[in-house]
Structures are given as structure tokens and as C-alpha cells.
Amino acid sequence: MSVKPKLTRFQQNVVSKYQIYNSIFMTLPFDAITKTGVLLPLFHETCEKGFKNGDNPTTIVETFFEKYQGRRNEQSQINLLFRFIQYIERQVVLFDAVEDAAFPVVNNMDGVGTLRNLKGSATSEGKMKELQEFLEEFKVRIVLTAHPTQFYPGSVLGIITNLKHAIEDNNLSEINNLFGQLGKTPFFKHKKPTPYDEAKSLIWYLENVFYKTFGEIYNYIQTNIYADGKKHNEIINIGFWPGGDRDGNPFVKPETTLKVAKKLKKAILKRYYEDLKDLRKKLTFRGVEERVIRLETILYNYSIDLKYKKRITAKELRLELLSIRNVIVNEHQSLYVNELNNLINRVHLFGFRFASLDIRQDSRIHHSVFTTVADYLIGKGNSSFPDNYHDLSESDQIKILSKVTDTLDDLEVFEDEMVGNTLKTIGVIKKIQSMNGERGANRYIISNNQTALNVMQLFAMLKMVAFQDNLTVDIAPLFETIPDLENAPQVMEQLYQNPEYMAHLRARGSKQNIMLGFSDGTKDGGYLMANWGIYKAKELLTEMSRKYDITAIFFDGRGGPPARGGGRTHNFYSSLGPTIEDKEVQLTIQGQTVSSNFGTLDSSQYNLEQLISSGIKNRIDGERNKLSDEDRVVMNDLAETSYQVYKDFKSHPMFIPYLERMSTLKYYAKTNIGSRPSKRGSSNKLVFSDLRAIPFVGSWSQLKQNVPGFYGVGTALKMYEDRGEFDKVEQLYNNSKFFKTLLENSMMSLTKSFFDLTKYMADDPEFGEFWTIIYNEYLETKRLLLKVSGYDELMENEPAGKASIGVRESIVLPLLTIQQYALKKVQELNKAEVKDEEQIKIFEKIVTRSLFGNINASRNSA
Structure with missing residues (x-):
């Protein structure tokens, strides 16, 4: 059976399905404002045509109101903009759910970078022993951080999960109910979460995703790569920052840390209890059943009360399970021994700590x-x-x-x-x-x-x-x-x-x-x-x-997007070469990167396996990934040049004012998505060193000018072109997987940029010159990245990834337009001789509300 190209699988299983479900979704009435679902496509079309014609966001919004909503008063128009924001936020959720449901079809779960593929290669090349030796010392640790880039409340995450399952089953009546629920479930948090709230929302992933996928991966390695049923190196483990990360967060107290540790322990004990409850139905044999019931009772009580008198240690639990296994093997024909092994392995992986x-x-x-x-x-x-x-x-x-x-x-x-x-x-x-x-x-x-x-x-x-x-x-x-x-x-x-x-x-x-x-x-x-x-x-x-x-x-x-070291992370780890210690891969995961890369059982297993195999691939390709002296000189030269360009850009007198007045930077603090303050110092004046990386990167992302992911790259490459030495850069690109991965991740930042949105700033008497500097660097970087890669368009090597970005950017185009329109209104109202504070408040609320959908749609933009 021939497998269709990835892009075709994506178009059929994601784009087409999304269009069908979206058309149903658009007919649902969510509130008192009628026809929102009918008007949104018209507004979307107005935005697309407007930007093609070179119109600015203000003109686009006003044109739409004149053409389709001439009789609405100003209050009614503002209400409609809020309704659009609500609809678009939910369209993003729908697309997330459709994409999650199609994940195993779009991504080959047995393809390159998966454990099955790894085992197949090692077997055919007679390298099974080397693979076993490597896995005995190699570890991957993903560390969940509380950094606030996840704009979905827990209730919405639950709906996405249920919607994903309903879409997988094509269950239309359930999908309709979930659409209704989605329409009535608020996305906005009225108060900031506490650090403990953040911990609880991430423990959901531990209980519902990582508990299962870590176990599956370890079981596969134990039974297929070692095939001996013995205890081996755990290979994957998990770190946890909510409740322990005090950096810049005055709300994390010693009591918080202890409370989170207790919650983690109770959560893992509960999972063991649930597994034992299932096992009890199967292990109904003499000399086994009563022992399983005893453990089940102990863990049930222990998961409720950590001071329970008959509590046991993780070691005692494991020894008792191993002893039960011996009885099953010796006296009961090894019935259900695999199910019991699964639990033994999870106790080995998670102990009584979970993370x-x-x-x-x-x-x-x-x-x-x-x-x-x-x-x-x-x-x-x-x-x-x-x-x-x-x-x-x-x-x-x-x-x-x-x-x-x-x-x-x-x-x-x-x-x-x-x-x-x-x-x-x-x-x-x-x-x-x-x-x-x-x-x-x-x-x-x-x-x-x-x-x-x-x-x-x-x-x-x-x-x-x-x-x-x-x-x-x-x-x-x-x-x-x-x-x-x-x-x-x-x-x-x-x-x-x-x-x-x-x-x-x-x-x-x-x-x-x-x-x-x-x-x-x-x-x-x-x-x-x-x-x-x-x-x-x-x-x-x-x-x-x-x-x-x-x-x-x-x-x-590493965080999420390329600008924070993310992007296609496993490519980095497979490109490091022999001069960098590679016994362990450890990286932070946060915000939407948790939900997009590890939010479902399929995506979690796939991405964890990619990280494991990246370490192995680096070990195999080590010498090939070593940079030659000549390539090092070019790489160093490019980095130094771009560093100087970026430093000059940062010290431009308009840099801070531009972020402060033309971007959404100051609105991050109002979103109530994280417990940490959005900047470090207490000064009222914006100081660069006080800026937190997430609002900094996120603000550029909202402007659709992903500066941290490309600025300085174009100028550095152009220097080689001007000197007639561009072949040296091409040689570096062809020789170094590290450099290639760097540039490909930068392409992702460029793909998510859309300068037509802010082109109106070019005419601004104060910021026009500064906007043009950024735009020119974007054009140069794009031109030269295409030149060095030989591509005709950005992300040509990742058509499905590019298509996903394309759909997401299209969904939020009206949202971005509304955001820019509101920002412009705030600027105008602030310049007025008599300030209308009520109006300013309304438009500022529009800006804040529009942050959510934009960030969620990008999945890893901050």
C-alpha cells in the first residue's frame, strides 16, 4: 500500500475536516448578537482584500462597518468586534482538536526517528548491541515550566481533548454539544492563577498523558530492544518547575513548594491505585488476588491521606509487585504478566515523586x-x-x-x-x-x-x-x-x-x-x-x-519558538557532534509547547521518541557533524556580525518606545495567565534588562514581526554576498546540520511574520524609520535564506508544517486586524486634548482579549 505524501494527508485529514466542522460551527448562535457567524466570513474577506490593496487595519475595519453594518451604532459595532474575538478563539480550538485527532495519520508513527524505525535499522545493520549499550546510559528529561504562554484555562483544555475524540469518531451529535459548551465556556481568567493553580494544571498532563506515554515507551524498549523483562535505565524522566521556580515570582513560598510536592505524590499514588483496581479484575488467582486487593486498599488510602498508618514505600511496593509476578509466572502460566509488568515499570519510572x-x-x-x-x-x-x-x-x-x-x-x-x-x-x-x-x-x-x-x-x-x-x-x-x-x-x-x-x-x-x-x-x-x-x-x-x-x-x-531556542528541537540534538557531551538531553517545555507537542498520547509519544532517537543519531553521526576549522570561522563571523547588528538595533532610541507604544507588551500583565509579574524591577519606566523574555518575544509575535527569530541574520549573510564569498556560507549550510537547523528554524519565524499588518507604521512620523529598519532586515533575511537553501519558498522542506501555519495565520487574520485597529484607537485617544477614559478602557480590553487567540493559534510563539 502506497502512503500518500505528508502534505496530502494533512490537506485531507486536517484542512478538509476543519472546513466541514467550521461550517457547522459558524451556524451556532452563542449569544444575543445574531448573525456573528454569518458576518465573520465577510469580515475575513474584507481583511484579506484590504491587505492586498495596501489598506491599514483601521481602514479595513471601517470599510467593513460601512459596507455591511452601516446602521449599527458605535456601541453595537464594538460588541460585534468582541463577538468576532470570541468566535475566532473557538475556531482556533476547533483547529487544534482537528489537528490533534489527525496526528497519527499525518505523522508516520513508525517512520524516521521513532523507536520502531530505530530498532529496524539496528537489527538490519547488526548494531543491536551498540543500541542497547547506548540506551543503558542515555537519558531524556523534559522539564515542565510554569512560564505563562498557555492561554487556555483547564476547562477549555478538557473540551479540546473531548472534541479530539469526538472528531476521531466522527460523532456529530457529540461535536455539536461540545461546540455549544465551547461557546458558553469563558476563555478569560478574571484573576491571576496562583503558583499552585499552575502546578495543578500541569499535573493534568502528568496524569493523563505522560503517565501513559512514558510507560508505553519504556515497555517497548524493555520488551523489544532488550527482550529480557529486566529493569533497565529509565531513559525518560520528567522535571517540574511550578511551585519550585522562585525566580522573579514573589508568590512562590516554601509552603507552596511543599504543597506541590504533596500534590505530585497523591497524583502518582492515585494512578497506581487505578492500575491495581484494573489488575484486580484480572489477577483472580489463588495466592495473588488477596495480595493485589491489599495493595489496592493501601494505595487508595495513602493517596487520600499521606499520613496513613499502613503506608508503604516505593521500594516496598515494587518488591511486592515483583513477588506477585513470580507467583504468576511460576504457578499461573504467566497470565496477564505484561499488564503487571507495565505497572512495575511505571513504579520504576515515577517512584512516589511523579516528577x-x-x-x-x-x-x-x-x-x-x-x-x-x-x-x-x-x-x-x-x-x-x-x-x-x-x-x-x-x-x-x-x-x-x-x-x-x-x-x-x-x-x-x-x-x-x-x-x-x-x-x-x-x-x-x-x-x-x-x-x-x-x-x-x-x-x-x-x-x-x-x-x-x-x-x-x-x-x-x-x-x-x-x-x-x-x-x-x-x-x-x-x-x-x-x-x-x-x-x-x-x-x-x-x-x-x-x-x-x-x-x-x-x-x-x-x-x-x-x-x-x-x-x-x-x-x-x-x-x-x-x-x-x-x-x-x-x-x-x-x-x-x-x-x-x-x-x-x-x-x-529552550521553551517554545525558534526565538527561544525551540522550533524543531530534535534536529538540534542530532546535530551537536562529538565535541559536546551528549549523555543526556534536558530541555524546558512550556505553555502551548506542552499542549501542542505533548498534549495528546500520540503527539507525546512521537515527540519523546524523536528526542530519544536524536541523541542516538548524534552518537552515530558524531564525526560527520563536527565543524571543520574553515566552517567554524564562517559561523563565528556570521554570529559576531549579527550580534553587532542586533546590539545596534537594541540601542536605537526608538527600540523601547516602539515596544512600549506600538506593541502589546504592556497588555501581557493584564491577561491573568501566569502568576509571575510580567517584568522584573519595580520601576515605572520600561528598562530593557527588566523585560521578561516571554512578553518580549510574544510582543514581536503579536505584531507579526518575529524579530528575535531572524534579526541580524540577513545582514550577516549579506556581508558574505557583498564580499563575493557567499559560497562559504553555502558550504557551511551543506556541511553543518547545526547551521542548517538554525536557518530552517529562522525560516519558521519568517513564515509566521506578516508585515502588511503593520505597514501603516512606515508613515508614522515618529516610528516610520524604525519600522522600515525591521522590514528591510526581514526582506534581506528572507531573500538570503532562500538563496543559501536553494528553496523557492520558505519552509519548502516542511510543506505540512507550512500548511498548518498557513491555516492558523488565516484563522487569526481578522483578530490581528482588530487588535491593530484597537491599538491605533488607544494611541489616538491618548493624544486627544480631553481623554475619554471609558473609551480607552474599552479598546484596551479589545487588545488584551485579542492576545489569547493569536498566541493559541501560533501554538509556540512566545
Whole structure:
């Protein structure tokens, strides 16, 4: 049977189905405003024609009202715009559900990058032993973060799931009911979620998706690649940030962290109980049934009450299940042994923790907290800190910190809330380890890490508060900005040369966790430099760590879109080459990237398998992926040039005013999608360094000018063209999978850009010149990316992905138009001599409400 091309499968199973269901959807009345469903296609057509004619959003909206709604008063027109927003938001949900339902048909679940494909290749090439050896030491960890780029409330996520199933079954009456439910379910959150709310919404994915897919993948490897039923390396595990990530979030308290850890434990116990309940119906044999019932009863009670008297440990549960398995194998012809194995494997994968909670805080906060602690200990006397501690050199301070013997027993002596909470959190880590197992919380990330002293201050605090005898926590410095990335190897060498810190690493398996940030890297250094800076840092950190016989475990803050290090992530991991440590792939996943890449059982399994095979592919292709000296020079040159161009752009006097007044930046805080404040400092004035990466990247995305994903690339490539050396860039593109992946992800950013939307800004007396600078860079980048790739159009190598973006962008075109129209109105009303505050409020509400659908449609734009 011949398989149709991916694009054809996408058109038939996604686009055609969406059009059919959308036509039903458009006939449903959701509210008092009649004919919204009839008018929206007319508005859509007006937008398309208007932009083709070079009209601006204001003209397009006004033309539509004149032509079709001449008799409506102004209030009625505004109401209609709100109804359009509501309809479009729900159209995006419909498209999500249709695309999710078609996932296994559009994507070949046995194709390249899947485990079945991997096993087939290894078998045919006689490399099964090598594959087994690799999988015994390789790990993939995806870390769910609470970063607010998911605009769907939990209730809507539930509808998407049900809608997906109804679409798979072509169940029209159920689809109609769900459309009705969708129409009446609010998308807007009236108050910000708490960090605990964020944790609960992500635990939904653990319970409903990852519990199943992790188990399926591990079972497949155990039975098909090893075929021995024994316990092997877990290969995949999951990290968790909500409730533990304090960086810039004053609402994450020590109690929050403990509450989230308890919730995680209860959630996994509940899943084990449900599996045992199913097994009990099957394992009705002598000498087995009563043991299964006993376990079921214990786990049921334990999942409700963590202080339950007859509770058992994860190890005891596993041993009892193994013992039951022996009885089934020896006395009952191995009946249902596979189902029992599935549960044993899940206990091996998740323990009683479900996910590993990471703690994260900024080095500047630590420094301030530590200074208070040191002052207190010096003042108390009889301390390992000398009176002149603060005057000592950094290396002398590190020596003292590495040998610290003081203990902080009473934390109530610290009146400052930040000091108390930071120190109490360390105590909470110890408590979680005794409750959920060591891996319940055993990593502490220091964001904005700049020096070895930053690491040693935390090292000392951990020991003084709770880990005097045995430090069972990995300290992970996070290097974010370009200078910090360049400085990272020296920082690590300083730590490796410290005997006490080295002894700690040896006790932790001679591994050092190092996190490298993309979001702030791109914000700081632009697209090419952020990616190249991280690549070079990884090479130097690998070399430095190997010199001291330490394995570097790299953890990438990749996020979602290319501008935040995302895009086709597995391509990056398969292109790193032999000079970068590759024993583990660890990356952050957030917002819509959770729901789009891991939101269903099919997409989760497919994308996890792609990540596993990317590590294996890098190991196989290692030498081929190694950059030649000549290619390195070109890559470095391109990155340096684009970095300079991006820095000049950032320091343009209009850069901050443009974001502040022409984009949706300041509206992010009003969306109530995340518990964190949308910027760092408390200053009323917008300061670049205070800008959080998500609102920063997201604002460019809403403008449809995805600057962080391409700016500087075109100019850097043009420099080679002008010098008549473009063949060197082409050679790099053909030789380096890393560079090729970089440029292909940049193409995705360009594909999601639409400058016709904001072309009116070119005539703005204040911002016209600045808009033109961005537009020209976009044109140059597009032209030269096509030239270097040999493509006729962007994303030519990914027609189905391009088609998906095309449909999504088309759905939200009216929404973007309304948003720009409202932004323009706000600007005009603010300039008026007499400000109409009521009107300003209404149009600002339109801007805020329109953010949701645009972000959700992009699935990974922020």
C-alpha cells in the first residue's frame, strides 16, 4: 500500500475536516448578537482584500462597518468586534482538536526517528548491541515550566481533548454539544492563577498523558530492544518547575513548594491505585488476588491521606509487585504478566515523586540573602566566618564557604521575608526528599549565574540549613547572557579546582548539571549569537569537565519558538557532534509547547521518541557533524556580525518606545495567565534588562514581526554576498546540520511574520524609520535564506508544517486586524486634548482579549 505524501494527508485529514466542522460551527448562535457567524466570513474577506490593496487595519475595519453594518451604532459595532474575538478563539480550538485527532495519520508513527524505525535499522545493520549499550546510559528529561504562554484555562483544555475524540469518531451529535459548551465556556481568567493553580494544571498532563506515554515507551524498549523483562535505565524522566521556580515570582513560598510536592505524590499514588483496581479484575488467582486487593486498599488510602498508618514505600511496593509476578509466572502460566509488568515499570519510572521538583532563584537574591546570613553569624561570634569576610577576595571567600561548619537552626531570627523564605525552602527540599524520595527535589538552579562565588554561596547555605552531613542536591548554574556564556568555562574550572566542591561532585556520580538559557540569550545577543554562544559554551564546558573527569549534564532553557531556542528541537540534538557531551538531553517545555507537542498520547509519544532517537543519531553521526576549522570561522563571523547588528538595533532610541507604544507588551500583565509579574524591577519606566523574555518575544509575535527569530541574520549573510564569498556560507549550510537547523528554524519565524499588518507604521512620523529598519532586515533575511537553501519558498522542506501555519495565520487574520485597529484607537485617544477614559478602557480590553487567540493559534510563539 502506497502512503500518500505528508502534505496530502494533512490537506485531507486536517484542512478538509476543519472546513466541514467550521461550517457547522459558524451556524451556532452563542449569544444575543445574531448573525456573528454569518458576518465573520465577510469580515475575513474584507481583511484579506484590504491587505492586498495596501489598506491599514483601521481602514479595513471601517470599510467593513460601512459596507455591511452601516446602521449599527458605535456601541453595537464594538460588541460585534468582541463577538468576532470570541468566535475566532473557538475556531482556533476547533483547529487544534482537528489537528490533534489527525496526528497519527499525518505523522508516520513508525517512520524516521521513532523507536520502531530505530530498532529496524539496528537489527538490519547488526548494531543491536551498540543500541542497547547506548540506551543503558542515555537519558531524556523534559522539564515542565510554569512560564505563562498557555492561554487556555483547564476547562477549555478538557473540551479540546473531548472534541479530539469526538472528531476521531466522527460523532456529530457529540461535536455539536461540545461546540455549544465551547461557546458558553469563558476563555478569560478574571484573576491571576496562583503558583499552585499552575502546578495543578500541569499535573493534568502528568496524569493523563505522560503517565501513559512514558510507560508505553519504556515497555517497548524493555520488551523489544532488550527482550529480557529486566529493569533497565529509565531513559525518560520528567522535571517540574511550578511551585519550585522562585525566580522573579514573589508568590512562590516554601509552603507552596511543599504543597506541590504533596500534590505530585497523591497524583502518582492515585494512578497506581487505578492500575491495581484494573489488575484486580484480572489477577483472580489463588495466592495473588488477596495480595493485589491489599495493595489496592493501601494505595487508595495513602493517596487520600499521606499520613496513613499502613503506608508503604516505593521500594516496598515494587518488591511486592515483583513477588506477585513470580507467583504468576511460576504457578499461573504467566497470565496477564505484561499488564503487571507495565505497572512495575511505571513504579520504576515515577517512584512516589511523579516528577522531580527543581528549585530556582536568581543569584542576586542569593547574594543579598547570604550577606544577611554572614552578617548574622559574624555578629554572633564563634563562627567559621572571619570579621573581615566581606573584604576578602572572591577566592578567599570561596575557600571559607567550601569549609563552612556553622548551622542555622533557628530561621525565625531573620525578619526579612526573602531571607526567611530562601532559607526555609532549603529545609523544604530536605522534607520533600524524605517524603517523595531523594529525586522528589534534588536540583537547585541559580539563574543569572555569573561567578563561582554564586555557586559556593548556595553550597554553603544548603549545608548550613539542612544538609550538614550529606549534600544530596545538585547545584546547577544557569548561564544566560552572551558574556556569561563566554565566562562559563572559567567559572566551572574554579569550582572543579575546589577540593570540597569536587568531593561533592564525586559523591553525586561525578556529574555537573549546567543550564544554558535561550530566552535571555536571544534577548541579549540576537538569534545567531545566542545559538552559537550556547554551542561554543557547551564545547568548552565539555572539554573543561572532561579534563577533571566530570560528565557535564546540559540542561537547555529552550521553551517554545525558534526565538527561544525551540522550533524543531530534535534536529538540534542530532546535530551537536562529538565535541559536546551528549549523555543526556534536558530541555524546558512550556505553555502551548506542552499542549501542542505533548498534549495528546500520540503527539507525546512521537515527540519523546524523536528526542530519544536524536541523541542516538548524534552518537552515530558524531564525526560527520563536527565543524571543520574553515566552517567554524564562517559561523563565528556570521554570529559576531549579527550580534553587532542586533546590539545596534537594541540601542536605537526608538527600540523601547516602539515596544512600549506600538506593541502589546504592556497588555501581557493584564491577561491573568501566569502568576509571575510580567517584568522584573519595580520601576515605572520600561528598562530593557527588566523585560521578561516571554512578553518580549510574544510582543514581536503579536505584531507579526518575529524579530528575535531572524534579526541580524540577513545582514550577516549579506556581508558574505557583498564580499563575493557567499559560497562559504553555502558550504557551511551543506556541511553543518547545526547551521542548517538554525536557518530552517529562522525560516519558521519568517513564515509566521506578516508585515502588511503593520505597514501603516512606515508613515508614522515618529516610528516610520524604525519600522522600515525591521522590514528591510526581514526582506534581506528572507531573500538570503532562500538563496543559501536553494528553496523557492520558505519552509519548502516542511510543506505540512507550512500548511498548518498557513491555516492558523488565516484563522487569526481578522483578530490581528482588530487588535491593530484597537491599538491605533488607544494611541489616538491618548493624544486627544480631553481623554475619554471609558473609551480607552474599552479598546484596551479589545487588545488584551485579542492576545489569547493569536498566541493559541501560533501554538509556540512566545
